[in-house]
Amino acid sequence: MTPEVLLDYRPLWAVLISLIAAVLIMFHGKRPNLREAWTIMAAFGKAIIVFSMIPAVLAGKIPAIEPIHIAKGITLHLQADPTGMVFAVLASVLWILTSFYSIGYVRKLEEKHQTGYFASFAVCLSATMGIAFAGNLLTFFIFYEILTIATYPLVVHKRNKEAIDGGRKYLAYTLIAGQLLLIGIVWSYVLAGTGDFQPGGFLAGAAASDTVLKVIFFLMIVGTAVKAGVMPLHGWLPTAMVAPTPVSALLHAVAVVKAGAFGVVRIVGFVFGPELLGELGVAAILAGVAGFTIVCSSVIAMNQDNLKRRLAFSTIGQLSYVVLGAALLTPLSMIGAIFQIVAHAFMKITLFMVAGAIHATAHLDNVSQLDGIGRKMPFTMGAFTVGALGITGMPLIAGFIGKWNLALGALEAGKPIYVAILIISAMLSSAYLLPIVYKAFFKKPSLVSHHDSHGEGHHDHGEANKAMLIPLVMTAIISIVLGVYPNAGAHLYDFAVMAVQGIVSGQVIGGGW
Amino acid sequence: MIKEMLSSRVIYWLILVMFMLGPFGMILQKNLVKKIMAMNVMQVAVIAFFLVLGQKEGATLPIEIQGLMGAVNYINPLPHALMLTAIVVSLSITGVALALLLLVQKQYGELEEDELIRRMNQ
Amino acid sequence: MMEQLPALLILIPLLTALASPLLSYLSGRLVRCTALAALLAAVFCAVGILTRVLSEGTWHYRFGGWEPPWGIEYAVDPLAGALAVLITFINFMALIYAKTEMEDATRTKKGVFYALFLLTTAGLLGMTVTGDVFNLYVFLEISSLSTYALIASGGKRAIFAAFRYLIIGTVGGTFYLLGVGYLYAVTGTLNMADMAVKIQPLLNTPAVIVAIASIVAGMGIKMALFPLHGWLPDAHTYAPTPISAIISGIMIKVPAYVIFRMLYFVIGAGEGPVQQALTVIGCIGAAGIIHGSIMAIAQKEFKRILAYSSMAQIGYVAVGLSIGNVYGLIGALFHVLNHAVMKSCLFMVAGAVKWRTGEYRIDKIMQVSKKLPLTMFAFLVAAFSMVGLPPTAGFFSKWYLVLGAFEAGKWPFIVVIILSGLLNAVYFFRIIENTFLRKKEGAEAEAEEKEIQTATGLELPLTMLVPILILGAGVLIIGVSNQQIISQVIQYALPGGGF
Structure with a gap:
């Protein structure tokens, strides 16, 4: 089944709208309300554009723009295929919620450089959209690098030494990765004469030895896995948590790391294709690394006292689920991988927003200080509980669906060891997330520690302000809704299935959730 | 003897030696005026090279003499014409170089390179 | 009139240059206006020539109607035409920028400055359009x-830098003249087109090799290839900013x-000695890229960083020439264009920062982005282009070079190009950190804050701001429209007509 390609400029507009907003934001730095209005309008506009494409894509069509020639033989190509739609829908929905949350957060904390902050944010979203809709490797790369650069001002937002060092580390990792990816892209372009993503891969027919293909795979995967935080390439992620929480929330739970994970899916499914990778045997190595990351990061997460760092390591582990799913190469595992992108985004963003809300309202950053905070901020911590349970893989919350498919995929691939890893990981994540819930609700607050660290006056805080509270409750609710009806609203699960069907070219996918 | 030498390859070797003396002097001499001299030696070597190219045995100046016909009897005038230009160029370079040296001397009171660099970095 | 364009292209700046010192006796303003008008006219001439050359092929202009090989011929092909446009345009920008630099100068000094500037332009233009190897030497x-x-x-230290450059230059x-001597000796002609035909049977003779x-x-x-680059850092650093911009x-x-031109058009890059020469050029170009980038990281002065970076970037061009296939040459030519635009933009920014804060050292120009927001934005764009981040122009030259290197199977070049991008990132992000992120402390910071708050009007004089912004925008425009530039101009500039 080759899907019909529809000439449509909506993918381009989805990219451009936040870029235009970024310019407007820069010009209205002196008028905060107008500036924020642009953010909100662009966020809604983007979501409307993306959602308006859902029916067409569901009907098996692919809205795509007329390719723009940007370099000899290579075009800038944007198309909304099912895989891209999953990511685009996700990012556009979450941008709306994070925008409100950001406004609440930065105003509460009276952050400086707000104009640059919102502008960079908007550029990041453009880049994310571009990555989602990229129709070939060069387009993907261009937006991938824009994302790297646009994130940098957000990472160094605080302008202190820690932030600058974090920014350096972030750039060192991501720029080097970008260059490796570039080599891989040029090489595959020279071999295959094209860079267009094709379900099932385009490198299969290329006249190249296995060794060359393995090297290309290695280059590309390293290039994308750095952003996805696969160990041992994860070093930048915890450091980059010095950024303000909404940044961590959207970028380090959704945009940047997911761009990496999404890149892995693209490379496995659309550049090499499962068949070729099966022959080369390199995917098994990737799966091994991902499995190692899952377990290892969870163990490290248990030892982190800083809440955001703990969440960061949890992110590293959870993202490797996506990489693992792609690397197992079976249809079910790939569906699991794509759906895990969605599920983890909603759950982890909830957790990050909670961490930010606690930081902004109660001025607490460490897990050990959270005793009894659930009594003062019941809604916030309620949302946290939902997110935490989802991460552990509790049924009826979105995370379960991805993991269930992954487990089935692992069995299908005849590698039950990964089922074991999934179970261990679930237990480990319960071990590092659920104690927080327990402390928050069932332990008595220890006033001493509050006074020690922050002087007086902070223990009489109440619930977080509404701009922060409503988005985080909504993401928690969406996590539950997606857990019960994975197709609710945007048909994300259907898209995942369609995408994988394209990759395995119509092979019947049995079972699944 | 000399005539033979000049019409054989030896002259080219001489020119080459002269040419190489230029960079040699520019690198080894620490006095800036001597550097300019070395530069001039190098330029003169190239000028001589061109002139030798235009030479021909038994030919005369490229000014038409009554009754003497045929290109064989005249030396090639083109290299001479070119070298007039080259001499002008080399003259102006020398001029600019000396002007710069005057300024250097005025600023630092020194034309020995080592001492000059030491004074500049003070 | 149209028929005489190639001559006008050279003569307008040349004659205006002669007139400038005289005009300066009347008024300083008048000199400046005349110089600007002359360069603008040269820009139009160059554009006119390029359009005609692109539609009708190489333009053979005979000086004084003398046929080659007796007369001097100007042979303008698309390559020369495009380069002429670039030269006139960048020099025009630099000349606009030069106003503040010359603010305090006496009238005579102004006259001389503009005369020299126009002479430089005329010389460079002559080098590009001439079809005669000796004529090229004169223009050089x-x-x-x-x-x-x-x-x-440029001042005290500049004098010695200039002297050094003079000796080495x-x-x-x-050396070039010596080479011309040998070529003349074996072919008996100085005309490039004529020479290209006559030299073919003699390719492997010792004379041609020498x-x-x-x-x-x-x-x-002259192009500061490693290890012949010794003159470059000082000359770039101490020269007045508009001059740094055009030298670099x-x-x-x-x-x-x-x-x-000599290796691909005149001698012909088939095989034998030319190929070996190209290999050598490529190797030292690659060495220059690495050396220049590392040295740039070690520098503390804004302009000195840029100087070493220029030396590295010229290595890209050398590498592209050495790769020698279509993509490699496109990369090299495209990079000539890109680097001219972005590096002159960067030098102008450095000059603007110095003008505003009085500092060249990058650890003393903290938070200058607050004082010069637009300028520093242009800086960002140009810096990203130097690093080779899409969608700026620098990315695409890198793309073509890497593509060419892959096709030719020249692996070391790929490694060098990629590595160089990362090294560029190191020193440019260091500047970015200093200028955008770090703050001054204590009383100094407060005074600074006050200055920023109270500053009114434009951040820079218009004569500085406009060229910076035009060039900064140029980096983006060239990047986005590189396909047009390559398919409309550059591909015709390749030997054998490109694709």
Whole structure:
């Protein structure tokens, strides 16, 4: 089944709208309300554009723009295929919620450089959209690098030494990765004469030895896995948590790391294709690394006292689920991988927003200080509980669906060891997330520690302000809704299935959730 | 003897030696005026090279003499014409170089390179 | 009139240059306006020539109606035409920018400055359009001589830098002349087109090999190829800013063009000695990329960083020429264009920062982005382009170079190009950190804050701001429209007509 390609400029507009907003934001730095209005309008506009494409894509069509020639033989190509739609829908929905949350957060904390902050944010979203809709490797790369650069001002937002060092580390990792990816892209372009993503891969027919293909795979995967935080390439992620929480929330739970994970899916499914990778045997190595990351990061997460760092390591582990799913190469595992992108985004963003809300309202950053905070901020911590349970893989919350498919995929691939890893990981994540819930609700607050660290006056805080509270409750609710009806609203699960069907070219996918 | 030498390859070797003396002097001499001299030696070597190219045995100046016909009897005038230009160029370079040296001397009171660099970095 | 365009292109700046010192007796303003008008006219001439050449092919203009090989011929092909446009445009921008630099100068000094500037331009233009190898030497020395004087006008240390450049540059010129001597000896002609035909049977003779070697060595010095780059850092650093901008943007590119012209068009890059020469150029180009980038990281002064970076970037051009296939050459030519635009933009930014804060050291210009927001935005764009981040122009030259290197199977070049991008990132992000992120502390910071708050009007005089912004925007425009530039212009500039 080759899907019909529809000439449509909506993918381009989805990219451009936040870029235009970024310019407007820069010009209205002196008028905060107008500036924020642009953010909100662009966020809604983007979501409307993306959602308006859902029916067409569901009907098996692919809205795509007329390719723009940007370099000899290579075009800038944007198309909304099912895989891209999953990511685009996700990012556009979450941008709306994070925008409100950001406004609440930065105003509460009276952050400086707000104009640059919102502008960079908007550029990041453009880049994310571009990555989602990229129709070939060069387009993907261009937006991938824009994302790297646009994130940098957000990472160094605080302008202190820690932030600058974090920014350096972030750039060192991501720029080097970008260059490796570039080599891989040029090489595959020279071999295959094209860079267009094709379900099932385009490198299969290329006249190249296995060794060359393995090297290309290695280059590309390293290039994308750095952003996805696969160990041992994860070093930048915890450091980059010095950024303000909404940044961590959207970028380090959704945009940047997911761009990496999404890149892995693209490379496995659309550049090499499962068949070729099966022959080369390199995917098994990737799966091994991902499995190692899952377990290892969870163990490290248990030892982190800083809440955001703990969440960061949890992110590293959870993202490797996506990489693992792609690397197992079976249809079910790939569906699991794509759906895990969605599920983890909603759950982890909830957790990050909670961490930010606690930081902004109660001025607490460490897990050990959270005793009894659930009594003062019941809604916030309620949302946290939902997110935490989802991460552990509790049924009826979105995370379960991805993991269930992954487990089935692992069995299908005849590698039950990964089922074991999934179970261990679930237990480990319960071990590092659920104690927080327990402390928050069932332990008595220890006033001493509050006074020690922050002087007086902070223990009489109440619930977080509404701009922060409503988005985080909504993401928690969406996590539950997606857990019960994975197709609710945007048909994300259907898209995942369609995408994988394209990759395995119509092979019947049995079972699944 | 000399005539033979000049019409054989030896002259080219001489020119080459002269040419190489230029960079040699520019690198080894620490006095800036001597550097300019070395530069001039190098330029003169190239000028001589061109002139030798235009030479021909038994030919005369490229000014038409009554009754003497045929290109064989005249030396090639083109290299001479070119070298007039080259001499002008080399003259102006020398001029600019000396002007710069005057300024250097005025600023630092020194034309020995080592001492000059030491004074500049003070 | 249209028929005489190639002559006008040279004559307008040349004659205006002669008139400038005289005009300066009347008024300083008048000199400036005349110089600007002359360069603008040259821009139009160049554009006119390029459009005609693109539609009708190479334009053979005979000076005084003398047929070659007796007369001097100007042969403008698309390559020369495009380069002429670039030269006139960048120099025009630099001349606009030069106003604040010359603010306090006496009238006479102004007159001389503009005269020299126009002479440089005329020399560079002559080098590109001429079809005669000896004529090229004359123009080379015209442009060099006036540049020495211009550099020397930058102050105390600039004088010595200029002297050093003069010595080394003259060696380069003399080497080139020696090479021309050999070529003339074996072919008996100085006309490029004529020579290209006559030299074919003689390719492997010792004379031609020596000629190639000395021409490459001579032009290598002028384009600051590693390890012949010794003159470059000082000359770039101490020259007045508009002059730094044109030496880095244009002066070191034109010799690269001469090498390209001689090796690919005149001698013909089939095999044998030319191929070997190209291999050598590629290797030292690659070494220069690494050396220049590392040295740039070690520097503390804004302009010095840019100087070493220029030396690295000229290596890209050398590598592209050495790769030698279609993509490699496109990459090299495209990079000539890109680097001219972005590096002159960067130098102008450095000059603007110095003008505003009085500082060149990058650890003393903290938070200058607050004072010069638009300027520093242009800086960001140009810096990203230097690092090679899409969608700026620098990315695409890198893309073509890497593509060419892959096709030719020249792996070391790929590694070098990629590595260089990362090294560029190191020093540019260091500048970005200092100028955007770090703050001054204590009372100094408060005074600074106050200054920023109370500052009114434009951040820079318009004569500085406009060129910076135009060039900054140019980096983006070239990047986005690189497909047009390559398919409409650059591909016709390749030997054999491109694709």
